[in-house]
Amino acid sequence: MLPVERLERLKGWGGAVDATAYVYRPSTVEQLREAISTARETGHTITFRGAGRSYGDASLGRENIVIDFTRMNRILAWDPKSGIITCEPGVTIKQLWEYTIEDGWWPPVVPGTMFPTLGGVLAMNIHGKNNFNAGTIGEHVCAFEFLAASGAEFHVGRETDADLFHSIVGSFGMLGCFTSITLKLKKVYSGDLDVKVFVAKNLHKLFEIFYRELPHSDYLVGWIDGFARGSGLGRAVIHRANYLGPGVDPTPAKTLRVPHQNLPETIAGIVPKSMVWLFLRPFTNRLGMAVVNTAKYWSAVIGPRKQFRQAHAAFAFLLDYVPDWKKSYGSGGLVQYQSFIPQEHAEETFRQQLELCQKEDLVPLLAVFKRHRQDSFLMTHAVDGFSLALDFKVTEENRSKLWALTERLNALVLSAGGRFYMAKDATLTREAFRSFIGEKALHTFLELKRRFDPQGLFETELSRRLL
Template sequence: MALLDSDLATSWLARGLGRSYGDTAVNAAGAVVDMTRLNRMRSFDPETGVLECEGGVSLSEILEAFVPRGWFPPVVPGTRFVTVAGAVANDVHGKNHHVDGSFGNFVESVELWTPGHGVITCSPAEEPELFWATVGGVGLTGVILSLRLRLRRVESAWISADYERCPNLDAALDTLDATDRDFPYSVGWVDCMARDESLGRTVLMRGRPAHPSQLPPGRAGRPLEIPRRMNVSVPVDFPQFILNPYSIRAFNDLFYFLNRPVAGRLVDYEKYFFPLDRILHWNRMYGRRGFVQYQATFPMEGRAGLRRLLEKCSLARRASFLAVLKRFGAAGNGLLSHPMPGYTLTLDLPNTPGLEPFLREMDQILLEHGGRLYLAKDAAAAPETIAAMYPRLDEFRDVCRGVDPEGLLGSDLSRRLNITTGGGADHE
C-alpha cells in the first residue's frame, strides 16, 4: 500500500503473470508494478465455496490447493498461469461460457485501490458501476488488492469427453447449437487451411464432469488425483521456414484424422483445459518474429462473417495451427466485457510481412457483421474500431474519470485505443 500511495510515476499500471497476448499489461510510457507477490489466500468457507484471496493468487495455486478438497474454479481460460486479478480485469471466459458466462459472474466483491479515492470495496450490490467497470476493465479502474470468488464443488478431477468430427463450419456450428445444452464444456479445433466444401472442418471436444464411478478401478478410489507429468520445453526459436502453409496443412490433416469420433473418453482437467501449459516456451515454435493472436466474436446471426473470416485466412495462406471455436452464451455485465451471444474464433497468426493491414481487413469484416475483438488479445486495432465494437465505452470512461481524475493509470493498449480519453492523448 505504501508503494501504491507513493509517487510511482506519471503513468503506471499493475501487472500479474503477463499472459495477455497484446499490450494490455505493457506500459512503455511509465511504470509497471508487479503484483504477483500479493498472493495470500485469506479465508475459505466450505459451506458456500467462497474463497477470499489477494489479487496475485494464480489459478494454478487455487487448483493445487482446492482440487484435492473437491473444489474447482468456476471459469478457467486456456492457461492456469493467470492471477485472479488478471482474470477479473480481462473477464476471462472458458469452455463453459455457453452455460455459466465469464469469470466476473462468480466474483462476489473486489477490494480495489484507486488513485483518486484510495481503497474501495465494490460488488454487484455496493458501488456496482465501479465493480462492472473493473470486470473486463483491463486494469484501468485501479489495482485489485483482493477479491471474493465462488468456487464450484467437483466429485472428480476428470472430464468425460466426446470427440466428434464436423466436415465443415456449418456442420460444426449446427452441432454446437443443437448439443451445447447437453455439455457444460465445449470447444472446437478448426482447420483454417481447409477450403471449399471442407472450409472450417472442425474437431469438437465436448465434456462433462466425470463421476468417480466412471473412472477405472485404479483411479476410482482417488478421483481427485491426476497423473503427474513432466514438462516439455521448446529449447530454441524455430527457423522461420519451418512454419509455412505446407507444414501447417500437414499438421492439420494429421490432427483431424487422428482425433477419431469417440464418446466418454476420460481426460484429466489439466489435459482438457490447459493442453499447452506443459509445453514450456511453446511460442518459440513461431520463430523470433512470433505471432499475433486474434480473437473474433460474431453474434448468432453473424455466421456469414465467420465464414468470410475463415475464407480470407485460407486464401491468404495465413495459417494458424491453433484455431479454437467456441459458442458464447449471454453477454457479461462488465462495461468492456468481451463475450456476446454467438460464436468466437481464436487464431494464432504468424507475424509475417503485411500482417497489420491484413488484420485491419479482418476488423472490417467483424464490424460489418456486428462482431467485436477481445481486448486481452488485441495488438493492432484502431481506436475507432474498438469504439464501434464496445457500445458502453463512454460509460467506462466516465467511471475512470471518477476514480482516476488525473489519468495516472495507463497502458500501451489504453493509449493506442484511446480507451480512457475518448480521442485525445492519454495523460502522461
C-alpha cells in the same frame, strides 16, 4: 528519477510487442501505494501487470512504471464448505486449483493456461470453454477490494454495488487495481471429466454439431483446420467435456488429488516437455502447419479415442502441455485475432474470415471456435454467439500485411455486430474499438475513469492505442 535497476524489457505474451519499463513488484498494499506515489512524483504513468499472459500490449507501459502483482500472491481465506475463497490479485489459476481441488472445488471459469493471475483474469474478465454455461469469471466473483489512483481502497460487492462491480470488472486496468478478490468456486465430485470427440467435415457441420451438443455440454470447444478449402472449409475437431455427478467416479479421493491433475512431463513418453517447442519450430510455417492440421484432423477421424475420461487440468490447460510453445513461432512471435459474432451472422462471418485469410496467404496456424453468451459487464467482449480465435505467426516480412489483414477482418466483425477481447488484442484500431464498444458505454467508462483516475495515471500501450 526512476532507478535504472528496475528497467526491464517486457513482452506481451504473444511476443509480437514489447516495451521497456520500470518494474515494481509490491508485496503489500502499502508498497503498492508507494509505487503509485512514485509514479505521480516522477511524472510517469502506471501499468498493472499480472503474469503477463495477455497476448498483446495490455500489460505493457513503455518507459513508465509497470506494477507486477506476482508477489501479492497470498490466499487470504478459504472455506471448503461453501467454496468461497479470498485471494490477493497475484494468485494464479494454478495456485487456486491446486489449493482447492482436494476439497472438491474447481475454478468455475479458466482460460487455456493456468498461469494468469486472478487480478489479470478479472481485469480482462476472461472466459473459458464453458462460457455458454458459466459466463465469464466476473460472474463468479462475490466481491473485491479495489485501489483507485488516490490511494483510497473500496469494497465492491456484486450485489451491493452492482453497477460499479460490472463496470470495474473487465476494465483492463484503467480504473484501478484489485487488492483482494473473493470468488465462489465450482463443486466437483471427481478430478476427471467425461470427454467426447466429434469431427465436423466443414464449417456448417461444426455449427450443427455445436447446436446439437450445447444442451448436453459443460464445456465445448472446436479446433478448426484453417488450411482446409472448398467444401472442407472450416473442418474441425470438437471436444465436449462434462462434469461427473456425485458417485460416478469410483475413486474421487484419488482423482481429486493434485498429482492426478499434473500434466505429463514428456510428450509421447520420450520428449521432455521443456524441449518440445524446439521440435515444433520446423513446423511453424505454412507447409508445416498445413501438415500438422491435416494430421490432427484425420487422426481424430480415424483414431480410436472418441470418448474418454480426462483430468480437469489436462482438458482445460491445453496451452500448458508444451511450455514455451510460442517460442516455436520464432522471434517475431504471434498475434491471436479473436472476434465474437452474434449467432445469426457467425457462420457467414467466420466463413468470410477464413476465406479472406486464405486469399491473402496469411492462414492462421491455429484456429479455435467457442460458444458464448451475453453478460452485463460494461466493457464486455461477450455476445450471444460464437468466437473464432486465429493464431498468426508474425515475421518482419509479413507484419504490415498481417496488420492490414486484421483491419479487413475488423470490417467483417463490425458489420456483423461483433466484438473484440482486450486480453488477446494487439492490432485493433481506435475507430474499431469505439465502434464495437459503443458511444454510450464508452461515455460511462470515461466518466468512471475521471472519477477513479482523474489525472490519467493508469495507462497501458493498449489504452494508448484504443482510448
